[in-house]
Amino acid sequence: MANFAKPAGPAFSVEVYQNEFLPEDGREVHAVVTVTATGGGTVSGTTGVAGAAGVAGVAGAAGPASGAGTGRGPSAAVVLMVDCSGSMDYPPAKLRNARDATAAALDALRDGTRFAVIDGTHVAREAYPGGGRLAVADATTREQAKRALRRLTAGGGTAIGSWLRLADRLLASADVEIRHGVLLTDGRNEHEAPEALRATLEACAGRFTCDARGVGTDWEVKEVTAIASALLGSADIVADPAHLAGDFTAMMEKTMGKEVADVALRVWTPAGAVVSYLKQVAPSVEELTGRRTEAGPRAGDYPTGSWGDESRDYHLCVTVPAAGLGHEMLAARVSLVVPQPGGTAQNLGAQGLVRAVWTDDLTASTAINPQVAHYTGQAELAQVIQQGIDLRKAGDMDGATAKLGRAVQLARVSGNADTAKLLAKVVDVVDASTGTVRLKAKVTEADEMTLETRSTKTVRVKK
Incomplete structure (x- = not known):
């Protein structure tokens, strides 16, 4: 679903990708929220030289x-x-x-x-x-x-x-x-x-x-x-x-090229539901959960910074109260606001809805939405690269090999070619599909630091 709005400057849209179906005892709802700003029309002050x-x-x-x-x-x-x-x-x-x-x-x-x-x-x-x-x-x-x-x-x-x-x-x-x-x-x-x-x-x-x-x-x-x-x-x-x-x-x-500053993702949840986490997952992984500021009854704002003509993806996880088979509820409503002095906010108009539907259809309730699966892997990729580098610095070569091997495997599955190239400068890849690698005997400091610095950069899912 998508909802479009045209404030002064760029128009924002919100799209939600999820599998809304839960098993009878299911309480965790996952969704990827894509926010896009278009049509700002700023001309940057450069000539290309x-x-x-x-x-x-x-x-x-x-x-x-x-x-x-x-x-x-x-x-x-x-x-x-x-x-x-x-x-x-x-x-x-x-x-x-x-x-x-x-x-x-x-x-x-x-x-x-x-x-x-x-x-x-x-x-x-x-x-x-x-x-x-x-x-x-x-x-x-x-x-x-x-x-x-x-x-x-x-x-x-x-x-x-x-x-x-x-x-x-x-x-x-x-x-x-x-x-x-x-x-x-x-x-x-x-x-x-x-x-x-x-x-x-x-x-x-x-x-x-x-x-x-x-x-x-x-x-x-x-x-x-x-x-x-x-x-x-x-x-x-x-x-x-x-x-x-x-x-x-x-x-x-x-x-x-930035057009709007201090944009916040506002997440409203119904009584009994809570946000377990919210993280930006494209163009890079950025944890936002701990940055929440309360914004009225059952709503919280998560800062996203300044926006130009661009698109970003966020992974939202909401824990909802248990409900019986056949029940349906609105698990979360996501909107975009610019907080104002005095506790008010300018609403940028676009919003997306996250749903929860309880079913006994095993196929429906166990399916993983492709966007959610992709970004879950991308977040793990960033995590295991960091863990692998830390273990390598600490002298735990077996642990580092296991973590960086998993990183190679995840980079291959997700199609993250840029990260795969950076990993290949730190490990010799024996079999990318199984994550079998050997640590290189000699790694330049620049190559290791580049991998560590860029480990959170992600590749977007093909929708």
């Missing part, structure tokens, strides 16, 4: 910024956090590549976007524009920011929480619809207690979204992915610093 323009800009070349006059969109503010700790000077090209990538991101900003650049070490400093304020993107401010980038030097330690706190203060100063951060680091958060970073992430959650990137191989995967997860952004590795400019351009183009 922003990466080259960014490099030229850092070198001092003049000329119009590629973002000039290229369409309108919702008001937005972006803060770019550049790691300038001492390790960014090893090799020296690393910081140069980071400056070039940041310049490329600036070229991808729409005119009128508020922005700032943070110089991040064991303290956070405003590299541009300074004074606790944001600049307004145009040809002049882009060129000024690029001159400021050329003055960045490497030195000092790493305290990522301080970068995020400064970004939060700067973004909060802007009366805009979309608030976004981009964080680049090449090292571990060694000059700040782990609990301080966790507290910062809790304080910033829901205030802005943030994409996080690790460059090289000396950073901690779990730190970078935790930042992106808490702030509803993406995480990735850029093992070769020379590829940063292209990655930053693509990231900023995606940010400029």
Whole structure:
């Protein structure tokens, strides 16, 4: 079933895929909820050559910024956090590549976007524009920011929480619809207690979204992915610093395509029914269960961040009260809202219904919906990859082999070719169908970190 609505900006639709039939004693209802936003029409502020323009800009070349006059969109503010700790000077090209990538991101900003650049070490400093304020993107401010980038030097330690706190203060100063951060680091958060970073992430959650990137191989995967997860952004590795400019351009183009911020999935359940879990399962696995905020009688909101023209899938599991054969009930109603100050919410109009029907038809009640089966496997795939890597690091080679073998098997069954290729750099595949593998004797750090960082990326089910 599908239901369409047309708010200001993109139109949202909700589709529900499930097997609604339960056996007589069945109480657990599973459904995959597909949310799609279409027709926003934002034109990103790029011409397709922003990466080259960014490099030229850092070198001092003049000329119009590629973002000039290229369409309108919702008001937005972006803060770019550049790691300038001492390790960014090893090799020296690393910081140069980071400056070039940041310049490329600036070229991808729409005119009128508020922005700032943070110089991040064991303290956070405003590299541009300074004074606790944001600049307004145009040809002049882009060129000024690029001159400021050329003055960045490497030195000092790493305290990522301080970068995020400064970004939060700067973004909060802007009366805009979309608030976004981009964080680049090449090292571990060694000059700040782990609990301080966790507290910062809790304080910033829901205030802005943030994409996080690790460059090289000396950073901690779990730190970078935790930042992106808490702030509803993406995480990735850029093992070769020379590829940063292209990655930053693509990231900023995606940010400029966002149309609606702070969208929440609202799940209503009837008396006696409770949400067991809710997780995003495409384009990546992201646990949302613990992020629920109550939204009135028997309803809860789960944050999904900002949306452009895109589609995402969610796996919802609801436990319902027992009922007799032939009974039918509405197990859950899923809608989309944008929470407002004062506890109100703007309803985006689209909704989907999850049903439960009790039957003695064994064939009907034991069938597994293809979408649910697919994403159950994808979630397990992400889990066993992480477990396998952790076991390998701990020296448990037999345990690692078993987990990564199961991962190879799941990747084959689900058609996740990208993950299968990453796994093949860590294990020798003897038989993918049975999950028979051998750990490679030598694995590069970049290959292992890439597999770990991208383990949650999923492939969509063919509907």
